[in-house]
Amino acid sequence: xxxxxxxRLLIAIPTLLFISLIIFLILDLAPSDPxxxxxxxxxxxxxxxxxxxxxLDEPVHIRFGLWLYQFFVNEPINLIEQWTGASFGEESRPxxxxxxxxxxxxxxxxxxxxxxxxxxxxxxxxxILIAVPIGVISxxxxxxxxxxxxxxxxxxxxxxxxxxxxxxxxxxxxxxxGWFPSVYDTTHVVTDFxxxxxxxxxxxxxxxxxxxxxxxxxSRFMRAxxxxxxxxDYVRTARAKGLSEQVVVLVHVLRNSMxxxxxxxxxxxxxxxxxxxxxxxxxxxxxLGHLLIGAIQxxxxxxxxxxxxxxAFLIVLFNLIADVLYGILDPRxxxx
Amino acid sequence: MLDGxxxxxxxxxxxxxxxxxxxxxxxxxxxxxxxxxxGELLGVVGESGSGKSVTMMSLIGLLPSPPAEVRxxxxxxxxxxxxxxxxxQLRAVRGARIGFVFQDPMTSLNPVFNVGFQLMEPLRKHMGxxxxxxxxxxxxxxxxxxxxxxxxxxxxxxxxFSGGMRQRVMIAIALACDPKVLIADEPTTxxxxxxxxxxxxxxxxxxxxxxxAVVWITHDLGVIAGIADRVLVMYGGQVVEHAxxxxxxxxxxxxxxxxxxxxxxxxxxxxxxxxxxxxxxPPILGAPPxxxxxxxxxxxxxxxxxxxxxxxxxxxxxxxxxCFHPVSxxxxxxx
Ligand SMILES: Nc1ncnc2c1ncn2[C@@H]1O[C@H](COP(=O)(O)OP(=O)(O)OP(=O)(O)O)[C@@H](O)[C@H]1O
Ligand SMILES: [Mg+2]
Numbered sequence: 074x075x076x077x078x079x080x081r082l083l084i085a086i087p088t089l090l091f092i093s094l095i096i097f098l099i100l101d102l103a104p105s106d107p108x109x110x111x112x113x114x115x116x117x118x119x120x121x122x123x124x125x126x127x128x129l130d131e132p133v134h135i136r137f138g139l140w141l142y143q144f145f146v147n148e149p150i151n152l153i154e155q156w157t158g159a160s161f162g163e164e165s166r167p168x169x170x171x172x173x174x175x176x177x178x179x180x181x182x183x184x185x186x187x188x189x190x191x192x193x194x195x196x197x198x199x200x201i202l203i204a205v206p207i208g209v210i211s212x213x214x215x216x217x218x219x220x221x222x223x224x225x226x227x228x229x230x231x232x233x234x235x236x237x238x239x240x241x242x243x244x245x246x247x248x249x250x251g252w253f254p255s256v257y258d259t260t261h262v263v264t265d266f267x268x269x270x271x272x273x274x275x276x277x278x279x280x281x282x283x284x285x286x287x288x289x290x291x292s293r294f295m296r297a298x299x300x301x302x303x304x305x306d307y308v309r310t311a312r313a314k315g316l317s318e319q320v321v322v323l324v325h326v327l328r329n330s331m332x333x334x335x336x337x338x339x340x341x342x343x344x345x346x347x348x349x350x351x352x353x354x355x356x357x358x359x360x361l362g363h364l365l366i367g368a369i370q371x372x373x374x375x376x377x378x379x380x381x382x383x384x385a386f387l388i389v390l391f392n393l394i395a396d397v398l399y400g401i402l403d404p405r406x407x408x409x
Numbered sequence: 410m411l412d413g414x415x416x417x418x419x420x421x422x423x424x425x426x427x428x429x430x431x432x433x434x435x436x437x438x439x440x441x442x443x444x445x446x447x448g449e450l451l452g453v454v455g456e457s458g459s460g461k462s463v464t465m466m467s468l469i470g471l472l473p474s475p476p477a478e479v480r481x482x483x484x485x486x487x488x489x490x491x492x493x494x495x496x497x498q499l500r501a502v503r504g505a506r507i508g509f510v511f512q513d514p515m516t517s518l519n520p521v522f523n524v525g526f527q528l529m530e531p532l533r534k535h536m537g538x539x540x541x542x543x544x545x546x547x548x549x550x551x552x553x554x555x556x557x558x559x560x561x562x563x564x565x566x567x568x569x570f571s572g573g574m575r576q577r578v579m580i581a582i583a584l585a586c587d588p589k590v591l592i593a594d595e596p597t598t599x600x601x602x603x604x605x606x607x608x609x610x611x612x613x614x615x616x617x618x619x620x621x622a623v624v625w626i627t628h629d630l631g632v633i634a635g636i637a638d639r640v641l642v643m644y645g646g647q648v649v650e651h652a653x654x655x656x657x658x659x660x661x662x663x664x665x666x667x668x669x670x671x672x673x674x675x676x677x678x679x680x681x682x683x684x685x686x687x688x689x690x691p692p693i694l695g696a697p698p699x700x701x702x703x704x705x706x707x708x709x710x711x712x713x714x715x716x717x718x719x720x721x722x723x724x725x726x727x728x729x730x731x732c733f734h735p736v737s738x739x740x741x742x743x744x
Contacts, residue, residue, distance in 0.1 A: 306516040313471055313511075314531045314582065315504035318496075328521050404566040405520055 077408035105372035189360030200287030208295020230289030239355035339395035343387040424482035452637030460646035505535035508583030514575035518567035525563030573604035645702030652728035662730035
């Protein structure tokens, strides 16, 4: 397993380099101009100078090489310096800098990451916690009213996009009922119970919107996987041993059913970040999704490039995690 | 070897099991009665679909309901009617006092738990053993069923065992709590012939050692001849003939039994030009039978077979048959 993991990690390096090249080329082909949103009174020569100051007059391969060097060499060294307090070589290494804000992209990401992780992470966990029991019960009581209701709600949750449910939730719970705020305040600090309650109230809607979507998908997988296993011969064996239904279902069947579901959950993590982009817009959570949209609109290529690359990295990483988990959960799988 | 005075450990009367399917009812078991005495081996034979498995699974409530419904009958086991027992009572019987071995050892074990866990489960549940006692017993059991290096193999998963070894593990699980009755549903069908022979030897051995009663379901009359004390012949969800094993082979009464015996290739004596087959298909009954279910395939059918379902009538000591026009002794020998 360990050698397999190491081999996969090594293969991931050229994969990720190739992905970053593709992203770079696509962004380069896109007709975006970082000066487009500047006032029209700025004369063209000045615009050209601004572009040159951003490094845009260099040929593509130089720019890509610079980004690679800054992101993969300079930024890690900076991080290590920060953590250890040691300093290596020259004082100022050029960093990947946002064209919009002129601040290093990595710092921007570090600022925005916690909000996204809070909202997205909570909603994913909530989604899983809702989905697994629903899937188990729906399968065990197939075609019962519970199962029918579960099917209906998850079809709804799965097919209605989050930008619709998000706005719908805001209209109902913020505008009509006034229960929850419609905007997520990222500067809010939890210090005592009262402020914790405020945090709960503001996080509940984005978490519900994303959680409903995730739960719909995962509960369907859980149900299908349980149904597959409930008809297996080993279940009959477990019953013939006189085990209680609880043990039969929650130990024997669930343990088998979780194998594909865990894989789906792991593979779904990067997609959740993608889905969060929209939810963050709706609820004004200034997380990574918000940052990405802003950067795209401003033609801020370094930020877009770096964020997109991080999403790609997450996808590659969680693919690996899914495979490793599969190997751990299923004793029949041996990678080495 | 067993006289009539030995009490029955299992006494089944008038068992009826119906499946409710979308296309109507399937009467899979129709008025089946039989008994099992302590220490004896009862063979159950019949074609595929004759209701052997459904009968045995009905006894201990192993059929999923819906679609299965046990409509009628009593199953007396140790002064308790299993058909009216609560789920809790049934669970105390299953795996503890009645062990079950299934047909396909490849799929009957849970792939994600090691063999030790699966073997120790009934021990801990029914015998209240702690982990170390259960492990000790599990090693003994694996040794009993002839798995070498038992202590180390407890940690292995089912896929690390061959088919024959898995069936041995299944047998060990069924025997874990010293059951009074072991029901083996075609335990050797999925195995190749040499492994079959080994499992048969093992079962004979274990029965002599442990003295439990065994119900052995099979297609294979050769197996029955080798190990059974008495035989039930099933057809269309009914018992059509029941006799001690020697009597059945010497003097088959039901045309179906007769035909079954003819389908067994004879190793000694002259070789038939080609193997006999029983023409036609076994029935799937949409309603309780009102005529003899074997009638469409029966060469000896008479008018009465069309209008009435024959009941089991004794023909000699311990031998009964459900047929209006049974094969007589002389005919059987001439055939
Ligand atoms: N779940 C079910 N739904 C409907 N009918 C069923 C179901 N299970 C079994 N049956 C029917 O019950 C009848 C008896 O089946 P059973 O499995 O007992 O046969 P069998 O004698 O054990 O055959 P085999 O030798 O192939 O194991 C068959 O006609 C089958 O169609
Ligand atoms: Mg069967």
